[in-house]
Amino acid sequence: SYELTQPPSVSVSPGQTARITCSGDALPKHYAYWYQQKPGQAPVVVIYKDIERPSGIPERFSGASSGTTVTLTISGVQAEDEADYYCQSADSTHSSGTSHWVFGGGTKLTVL
Amino acid sequence: EVQLVQSGAEVKKPGESLKISCKGSGYSFTSYWIGWVRQMPGKGLEWMGIIYPADSDTTYSPSFQGQVTMSADKSISTAYVQWSSLKASDTAMYYCARLNQSGSYFDYWGQGTLVTVSS
Numbered sequence: 001s002y003e004l005t006q007p008p009s010v011s012v013s014p015g016q017t018a019r020i021t022c023s024g025d026a027l028p029k030h031y032a033y034w035y036q037q038k039p040g041q042a043p044v045v046v047i048y049k050d051i052e053r054p055s056g057i058p059e060r061f062s063g064a065s066s067g068t069t070v071t072l073t074i075s076g077v078q079a080e081d082e083a084d085y086y087c088q089s090a091d092s093t094h095s096s097g098t099s100h101w102v103f104g105g106g107t108k109l110t111v112l
Numbered sequence: 113e114v115q116l117v118q119s120g121a122e123v124k125k126p127g128e129s130l131k132i133s134c135k136g137s138g139y140s141f142t143s144y145w146i147g148w149v150r151q152m153p154g155k156g157l158e159w160m161g162i163i164y165p166a167d168s169d170t171t172y173s174p175s176f177q178g179q180v181t182m183s184a185d186k187s188i189s190t191a192y193v194q195w196s197s198l199k200a201s202d203t204a205m206y207y208c209a210r211l212n213q214s215g216s217y218f219d220y221w222g223q224g225t226l227v228t229v230s231s
Contacts, residue, residue, distance in 0.1 A: 001174065001175075031216060033216070033217040035157075035218075037157075042207055042209075042221035042222065042223055042224055043157065043207075043209075043218075043221055044221075045217060045218070045219060048212075048216075048217055049216070084156075086156065086157050088157075088217060088218075090216070099162075099171065099215065100159070100171065100173065101147070101159045101162075102159060103149075103156060103157040103158065103159060104156070105156050106156040106157070
């Protein structure tokens with residue numbers, strides 16, 4: 001089955017830049033989406049279509065795509081950014097032709 | 113305001129059945145797919161499947177095919193997922209989420225329903 005691979009953890013000090021990667025063979029063909037999940041809360045999308053930022057999401061969140069890897073960058077990390085981050089994309093490996101979705105394993109961002 | 117409100121936490125015994133719900137409001141419920149996502153304790157998000165409330169067209173993740181049944185009642189803007197015989201391994205938080213208009217990501221999420229299966 002199709003998988004998206006993320007590092008389990010990333011640690012940065014406040015004010016530094018955090019980069020979280022997500023790798024998948026089909027990422028050149030399908031957009032990636034990033035969700036932030038804080039403890040006890042439902043996920044919230046912070047980046048869509050690889051690089052787009054929803055309204056209400058701080059400008060310090062940005063996305064990039066290169067080949068089979070997409071990257072979520074948080075510039076000037078703040079304590080409130082400590083959370084789990086998940087990438088998500090389409091799973092096009094199914095011969096049925098129906099749409100499937102897949103999440104990466106998640107990355108815990110720790111703000112030191 | 114778009115809202116997805118899920119039913120409350122459940123504590124069940126292995127072998128029991130269960131149906132949890134997700135009620136949408138603030139948008140045309142029949143115009144958007146609803147997805148279900150499992151999160152086991154301390155683990156990541158897993159896509160379970162999606163349902164189109166207008167006609168109950170359903171697609172399951174292979175990992176959940178045959179393990180759960182998704183349904184919807186468009187008359188009351190509510191989607192469901194049910195189990196016929198719970199296992200301890202079904203213990204998890206379950207989220208419903210609306211698939212956005214282009215069908216590419218989940219733009220609104222419910223608050224989650226915690227299901228605990230224990231003897």
